[in-house]
Amino acid sequence: MIITISLILIGIAVFLSFLRLLIGPTVSDRLLAADTLTTITAASIVLVAFVLGRLIYMDVAIVYAVIGFVGVVTVARYLEGGI
Amino acid sequence: MVNPILLIIIPLATAFFIPLLAIVWKNGSRYLALLAALANVLIGIKLLPYVLEKPIHVTIAGFKAPIGIDLLAGPLGIVFSLIISITGFLVLIYSIGYIRDESINKYYTLFLLLLTGSTGMVLTNDIFNLFVFFEILCISSYILVAYNRDEHGLEAAIKYLVLGSVGSLLFLIAIAIIYLKLGTLNMADISDKFDALGGSYRMMVVVLILSGLGVEAAIFPLNSWLPDAHSSAPSSISALLSGFVIEVALIVVMKLVYSVFHAMQVLNALAVVGVITLLVGEFAAFRQENIKRVLAYSSIGQVGLILLALSINSKAGISAAVLQIINHTASKSILFLVSGYFILKTGSYRYSDYSGIAKRMPVSSLLFVLAALSLIGVPPFLGFFSKLQIVMAAAARGSTFYVSLVSLVLLGTIVEGAYFLRIAQVLYFGRQQDTDSGWLETGNAAGIDMESVGNAPVSAVIPVLLLGIVVVFGFLFLTNLNGVTGSIAGEITRALSLASLF
Amino acid sequence: MEIAGQVLVLIGAIFLFLGSLGIIRMPDVFNRLQAGTKATTLGALSLIIGVGLMNTAFLWKAIVLVVFVVLTNPISSSTIARASYKMKVPMFKGTIKKMEESFLEEEEK
Amino acid sequence: MAFSMLFILPVIGIVLSLIFVKVDFLKNLINLTIFGALVYFNILLLNSVGETFKLPFAFLGQSLTFRVTYLALYFSLMINGISFLTAIFSWRFMRERENSSLYYVWWLTKTLGMFGVIFSGDFLTFFLSWELMSWGTYFVMVQRGGAAAKASYKYLVYAISSAMVLLAGIVILYASFGTFSFAELSKAYSNISTGMLILTLVLFIGSFSVESAVFPLHSWLPDAYSETFSPMSSYLSSISTRLGTYGIILFLFVIAGVSVIDRLQIIGAINFRYVIGVFAVLTIIVPTFTAVFQDDAKKLVMWSGIGQGGYVLLGIVSGSALGIGGGMFHMMSMLTFESVILLSIAAVEYRTGTTNMNKLGGLIKKQPVAFIGLLAGIIALAGIPPMNGFVSKWFIYRSLILSGYPFLAIGAMIGTLATILAVYKLIHNIFLGQLREEYNGVKEVPFDMQLPIWILIIIVWGSAVFPGITFSLIAKIQSSLGLTPVPYSLNGIATSAGDLDMLVVSIVFVAGLVVAYMVYLLGHRRKHVIQYDNYAAGHFLNKDIPYNYNAHFYAGMEHIFEPYRKKIIARSEKSLAALTGTIGDYLRHIYTGNVSTYAYYIVAAFVIGAIVLGGVF
Amino acid sequence: MRKVKGFILLWLFTMIAWVLGTGTFRIDELVTGLVLSFGVVVLFASFTSLYRDIKITPKSIVLMPVYLIVFLWEMIKSNIDVALRVINPAMPIKPGVVQLKTRLHSPLAKLILANSITLTPGTLTMDVKDDSLFIHWIDVEAENIEEATRKVGWKFERILKEIIQ
Amino acid sequence: MSNLITIENIVYLASFGLILIGLFIVFSDKNLVKLVIGLDIAETGVNILLVSTGYIQGKTAPIFSRTGLKASQMVDPVPQALVLTAIVIGFGVTALALALVVRLYQKTGTLDVSEIRGLKW
Amino acid sequence: MRRFFSLILIIGFGFYLVTVIGRIPFAATGEAKGSVGVQIVNDTVNDTGAANAVTSVVVLYRGFDTLGEVTVLFLAALGMSLLLKGTEEVKARVFDESFILKTGSYLLFPFIVLFGLYIIVHGHLTPGGGFPGGVVIATAFFIIVMTSEMVRLRENLVSILESLAGLTFIALGIAGLLGTKNSFLANFMGKGVFNTILSAGIIPFIYAAIGIKVGSELTGAVGSMFLSPFGKQEEAGE
């Protein structure tokens, strides 16, 4: 029950972040939306791993968090002309 | 007996090793690469008699087909490995003098990976593994085309890459269909199951593979990258690309059509496409002034001829096609290698600037002409016999359809003769001016000082001479060659079967 | 444990939701970052630890992930903020700038 | 033995010439010996008619076969005879010529090819030899470079085209009958379908017409033959072209047979042979009129030589014993008179360094042997007694009239008119008229160069007086081909259709000449002055004024004919090349350079392939 | 000596991470972890410099969890603060960019400070330059450096300077 | 209507959609970078198709991470391996393509494919 | 116009995709077609001793593909370094360091690398393995390269690692060739205790080689993208 509610809340969160990703208006807005999304997604992978009872998916969540972080940071650096 | 997998492993391992070697010995890669190619030549020669008797089946990681990937070293695989490694070896000798910049270690690494990719393609018996080696071949070609990092090389490479990628997309879709419907990737297994597949699936798979692999095989109209890539690459690489890369792709796609998909329905269409490819190539070559573009378009023409021969649906035709491949490999390599030094020495790509260069570079020019004659199909050079065999194989089918195609082939030959001899005459007798009387013995519009043009180095002349031997004296071994090409034809026309592998 | 975990999961989900609501509602990039970072970091932390408590097999990896998230989220936010500032992304009207020097070289001159 | 020597000797010659490429004397000696030996072995071979030979190896599952026939021997005798004479002449002429180091190599290569062509017993051997011969011809001509290179290139394009057409014909025969052998093909031909008959006739005759320079496929010849070294010009024009005729004879009489061909009735009496005859007449008229306007001696002979080839063809397609006999005889006549004319011109060139008739004149006193050689040659060429050209042409005219082809005969006679105009220009502009200042020191060529000219003069005249020697071989050829042999005697023929006694004709003619010469001697003697003892438009001439009345010799006639000389052939050659270029241009425009378009092609190829093959699967 | 300290500390931290990641004390995993983390620390020795500044004294060891608790508490506070602002339709904000000064020298300490400030109520570190922190403040309470420093960073800085040099 | 919304239809829709959109970009976009991106999109579509070939409804990842998991509960691992290979290759090609584009841009100063036509015919 | 023609072709191509492939039902029929994958899942534990069937496919059953795959990466890295080396634009780049990012990445770097190694050596037990592990390791380098002007990498080191890893892969393969199974890449080591780190014979070793290779290749590629040549920068440490 709690899990279901949580999943619904996360779903709404994903939707809202996507909304920001779509409407922008600046690139920074889209980027921060993407940043938020990676955190939300990593968390939801953990939840899914728990639901499916497969610990191995935790590694996926960590990889996802790492790659998400790097991706966001890269774009940010690119935007400010740092790379 | 040697395991045929070494044919793939040796160049690959050497390619991996070169960066290490480069630390202690800066230019050692030249000789290491030569050694690797030589090893492959020797292994190929050693294996050839065995595989002519009976194909060698190689399991990988100890898993029997279709569970694991396997190799099938039959006559086709070993003969093409030999073609690849011998050409590679000779071009490596050529490269010693020709490639002299600071990235040579990368050059040799890429070179060996090109050999690895093409050898893998002819040996593998697994369709996805074929895709992997296909990509290795393609990617190393893309990079090598851009090796000089000049504008043309880069442009050609990116075009080649985009088109190659579109091709591999189609190829992958075909693999997905195969796995979806048949649950297997092993060619023998696919061959066993393929006929049971519904008509539309079979059609889809075959056409996808043809249009996917056909890009690399340079079948019209999928070959638009070829003139650019082959003419912009370093000449040594052009020799490989024209010499065996397209042929490998072509023979593999035809092997799939015959022995895996049993898709004889497409052969007539392919024969027509072959003749169109031939005519497009020859007529377009006629209009070129850049020597490497002439050669590149000529390769298109030759591919068309080979495709036609492969589509005749007879052993004689396929056998003739393989002979033609051998001839084209040797001849076109000579042409590209020699033109490499023409370009280097004169600084011009226009063949009309090579006025009377034969006096300066006699051996190279002579071999250029001999190779051109062989491509045209002049007796007693190898090209005559292969072309004749193709024409006879087509005629032996006895239908008006094939006779008409043959006539078009002969028309193409006239055009081919016209442009090649035009170049040959410029080399020997100078450039034709607009006025009827004015013939220049030396000198040219570009103001190149022919007196300063020296001979090509020994490292360039040796491989060209060795290839020349194949072209000029090949006919003495025609019986042996036909024996080998015949067994390749037998292998291609025989349906693969999983049961027969073990 | 189980119940504590469930509560934490729920709290986490709520904060994740609030964070995303923040990035929708806040008026400019910098304020959105403020809301987004804080809420999603705590949300993720709470949710992941909650899962770890519900199934202790998950706990250790959950800690690793949480530490990582808590370390990286502020870094990425700072980086985005810095980039946005450098790019002169418009700020909410009335935003005060009170600095004796600046981290931007061109502003210093 | 004798047969294999025909092939072994040239190979030895090639190898030795390559070894001694820098040693002129040895090279000349070796080759002269070889050409001499070839004559010897060729004569020995006369005893081996009917024998067949096979190469010890086979390829494509086909053995390469040869057979000795009278027809082949007739040709090989002509080849070897003229080779030997040319070799003698070349000894001195070719010394220290630029670009000539491989002269003998290519010549022998061509010879080898020619032997292969005439002795082959199957089309595979024939084609291989044909290619060897064509490439030999090309290299023989191209080696001189410069203008020769350009002219040879034109030949080569023609030759490759012709070879491809020939190959198509051969392959079609192979596809239909499964054999290359002449013997088997000739059996199979009796029940060939009309369509196949027309197709193969067009392909084979069309292909051979290139080599034998039949109108309108002749335009490559004059430049190609005349731009090379002069002895070779002589050799080529006297024998090379006739190998094309050999092909035509082979196809018409050996493979197909006249009776099979005559099944193709077009309208009434006009059959396929008549069509070829029309082309033969055009070959006589058009090039001969072109010859009239040439300023270069060699080119003039070449153009008129094309016309003479037309007579040969005309005789051969006439179908009657007389005509075929005449055609065959004319080959031999041509061989000798073309050669003697061109060797005489070469002798002039050897001393003066030019063959441009505008720069020559009055050499009669300086080079009398060359004059006599040329005179004998042009008498034969013009078909005037007592030389061999008269005999052959007489046979040909007679057969045309008897066979009911008067229009062809009239056409041929118009050609003869032009021939006379042309050869008069030749002898006048070189030997008659005023001697140019710079040639005052010119001497006759040395004896070794005179020798072949003398021998040829004797043959040109002797074979006319005693045509029976030649006809004895021709009759055997005709019998072996299943034709009626021409009735002959040592000095002529005697048939119901009229007879010809060359001994009588010769005696009468020589007597006439003697009378004419005496009249000339008794008449007014010209005053000989030096070149600059002259004036024009009231001014005396000097070296700075290039005045020469040899130039524009037939200016008035040229003015009349100019509008009709439209150079259609040259123009169509150009437009064919342009067409090839244009096709190439259109085709290469497919390659737009835009990579998106290229990607589009790939997927489009898939969709089209799927549409096309969707129905097949 | 400091080098060795940094080295050992990093090895320790990586080993802790390994154990947490594998979630087991099985000997094979432990050995693998020891070897791999040792390898990482040795190969990338230059990265250990960051860790040299961590003080290993009884006081600092005690203060570490204290800092954690303070930080967590501030973070919870900040989230409630954010939640209220987000939910409140009026959205009472008075944003601004403010400069702070820090007396910390260690890069690690400055980073932790900056991150802590980001995660705590109403503030977001935008950049750190020398001894200055530039923050975005959602509701600017103090505009001069000293006051702002005291209000935003002091609670962390005073503990941090005891833990990290 | 409801039988249209099946897993395979969704997968096919995604896969074909990406392939076609990607190819459309390749055919019609003038910017070389976008063209490479188009290729990447199409490649993603193909990869989806490829990996889905191993999907079996209601089954789990083929990892025997704890006892009690049975082979019959697991999906086909082969396509996952294939798609891993395909992705890596695609990544390599894309990276290389971008490097080429960067270099070409430095040389020609344009990314417009209709202008990068130094080579044609 | 171009768009119109493109659309036509896309519709044509889409038609074949939908009508031919779109008709293949796959979700429920995996077993029915008797695919090799289903056989592999059944046999893998016995055959290879690896818990992760995907890994056993990647490393053993289709290990030859994987060898090719790392070769492709090798090629791509090589190509990028060849193409981008010493380009004018790259040389002119001025870094504006970000303290937070730089320090943060230095802090995280060892952990990310270790995590990459963790993924690699557990490839036969958990999802992951050489490729994701290699990517994670490269990621660590990537942030470093991105944040700081001081690139403390040397091209030599990267290429040595790359070469050694590639050669290790091949050497393990050849060891199989020399072993009793006489087959390239054959598993010549014991299978160990199922589901522990030292199980599945050569799989973890090959995966380690792959991981290092992928990591170093990607690092090299990243290096050539951002800052090249590496060699010109100063040594690591002080």
Ligand code: NA
């Ligand atoms: Na994040």
Ligand code: NA
């Ligand atoms: Na954040």
